[in-house]
Amino acid sequence: MSNPSALLEEIAETALAPGRILGGGAARNEDLPAWFREQQSAAWTEFQTLPMPALKDQAWRFSNVQALDLAPYTLPVSLSDRAERDLLERSTELSEIAGRLVFADDHFLERDVLSEKLRAAGVIFQPLERAMIEHEDLFRRHFMTQPATLGSAKFAALHQALVRSGTFLYVPRGIEVELPLETFHWLHSENVAIFPHTLLVAEEFSKVTLVEHFRSADRSRAGFSCGVNDLVVGPGAKVNYVCTQDWSDRALGIQINATTVARDASAFNLYLNLGGKFSRLESLSRLIGEGGRSDMLAVSVGDGAQEFDARTLQDHACAHTYSDLLFKNALYDRARTTFGGLIRVEPHAHFTDAYQKVRNLLLSDDAEANSMPGLEILADNVKCSHGATSGQLDEEQMFYLLARGISAAVARELLVGGFLTEVLERLPAPALIVRLEELIADKFARRSR
């Protein structure tokens, strides 16, 4: 880890001498195992080969692809002790947790230990770089096994090439972790690029809730986060995954999620998007066993010139599976959203139930909502529906609140809050709902300042 060099310079160097940049990459990750670094070098080559997304690509239709300029960003260097202490202090969101991991600029800072009981039961909750050494077989079996098919293959390759830390969570058969586990990823230095990774493996009949927080240390600093999270939900297991994204409004974020749901298992994903200049979420749910269920939820509140870009795929690869997607967006100022979703029912995946709904609330004349809800049905006996609406606040409801002496600003906030809460309330964890509502309220407060 020498001087921070712009990614682009590094790319140029690589082009000249493939071994060297990977030497550079390897120098960065010299403590990682050789097999892992080999994979990274292959991923780097792939990153270089794949073309940058263009507006003409169906997967990037309506997206502001110019926002993807990576030139300004640099790889992280180590943090000062003071910065570390400061960020650790700020890394509290939930009052009751079973464990916590904190990362800043891709450096692992601290771990709040799991209870002795959970550790004895075989639950693993540790940084990626340790897991790949201590649990190599397990790690290799699941690491980056789902290809990124929703448009960001290039960024998935970049992630794999440059990832150096992240979360590994393993819950053995039959173990139920009652309290949520929590992680923090901080963007700290100006223009830093980070590659947060989360690998969650829940074995048969286990149960776990993971809450991830994406934050900027300073709301005025730019940065780039290119994250991948893979959730592997074993037969009969139940996984709740919540991600609260509140980057600075100058940050660029790309998050690639893949969830695999086995027989009789249930996966529950919720993304709360508040920050970022341009943030893209690609979320894939693959239902591979009968009785599998996947809930995909997202709430986005955009203002200023923020842009949220969501691409989802509910992939029903097996009969008798269920998926339900609900995305809600509230858009102020010049905020812009794109939703591109697809329900795909593969041949023989009969008796599928799949639902998809996106609702946009436009609160300004300059706000823009693009919706592309899609269906591809190749099986019979399915129940599928999708809906997309775009509208504004109900004038009658506004009138009612105003007539009761509530100011217009508060009334609007109440109605927008109510609109979004419908999504949060689906979350089977009441304490979490309260916290998420607080985060939304913080965003409202920031707006009104």
Added chain:
Amino acid sequence: MVQENKSLEIERNIGDFAYPETHTHDAGIGLTEKTIHYISDVKQDPDWVREFRLKAYRTFLSKPMPTHWASRDLEAIVFDNIRYYLSGGIQPKRTWEEVPDDVKRTFERLGIPEQERKFLAGVEAQFDSEAVYSNIKKAVGEQGVIFVGSADGLKEHPEIFRKWFGKVIPTGDNKFSALNSAVFSGGSFIYVPPGVKVKHPLQAYFRINAENFGQFERTLIICDEGSELTYMEGCTAPKFNTATLHSAVVELVAMKGAKIQYITVQNWSNNVFNLVTKRGLAHEEAEVKWIDCNIGSRLTMKYPGVVMKGRKARGEVISIALAGDGQHQDTGAKMVHAADETTSNIISKSISIGTGRATYRGLVHVPKHLKNCKNNTECDALLINSHSRTDTYPAITVRGTGNAVQHEASVSQVSAEQIFYMQQRGLSKAQAMSLSVNGFVNDLVRQFPMEYSVELKRLIELEMEGSVG
């Protein structure tokens, strides 16, 4: 050559479309600038039309195929193997005995008159409808309505048609609209003067002749202020065609307060690629309504659109698609709101049978600072067999407050309970299925003129028969 064209001219004037049944004009196979010149020569195009064609040809060459989302099946089109212009006995000669039995049976079931059958099967080059056509033309002509072929329209009334020709759908809109602009022949040009309400629907049917069922027809309809028109093209009987590419361009212009209703029933035979661009321009308080029914063809890609340019304009698309074995019906609608208080409505119902695939592809666009625009989209798909496939790909853009847009789609099966109930009452399974499917599309079918809706129902019954076993 010139002489023959003169004789054609005369025949046109008296409304007689009896072309001599020889391939007097054949542009040959493949497409080069020479082909364009040949077509222009034969049709005695004015110079600006020739220029228009040549420019379109160059656009066609430069445009890529719509590859990033379109069906792979498009790759099967070999542009060099296509005959772009053929007139004078354009229909291949064939005897009634050579017409496949299933086509004959379909005619029988649909109750199509003997004379029409022969035409539709390609046995005869023309259908003897001149009398009907002359009467209609006379009736509407008295009201000042111009109802002519595309080439005549450009030649005889350039002051009316040139203004809008290629304006609603620019040449470069897509590869196939460029192709049509380069080689178009046939189709109708209609102008309805202000305030005239044409009582009877005008039909391409009346003008049936060799050219009218050509591959690259071009239609332009202009309804002046406050006028009304219903236009119908196609028919429910399968059109037995040996050409593999059909690429039409249809432009509608509804001036202030005008209403245009355009009805299509498409039933090409199962080897035809049907790639059609259709768009209407609705000025203030005008209304453009597409009623579109796709039953035939191998692959249809057709998304009728309405650009609502004036305040309170209204656009509507009613679409029925039936995708049988081996067919892909890729249909939908485009609604572009470009003024305040514009409203649009899309209702699409599709049925996939056997290995058939029905796709809905839609676009709704509400740009900035518009007030009180409304769009409603409903797509319902019915899957009949386990190999059937259906897709829905809408794209909706809304900017600003004060507009309401909603999209809903559902996919379902024929209810087993319904079938059971009907079988209990003595209906065969096939009868029960066709009754159920007819019920699914009934509310849309009723929007078609009576004789069409009756034929459509029979056709659905027919399609359903083989699908349950």
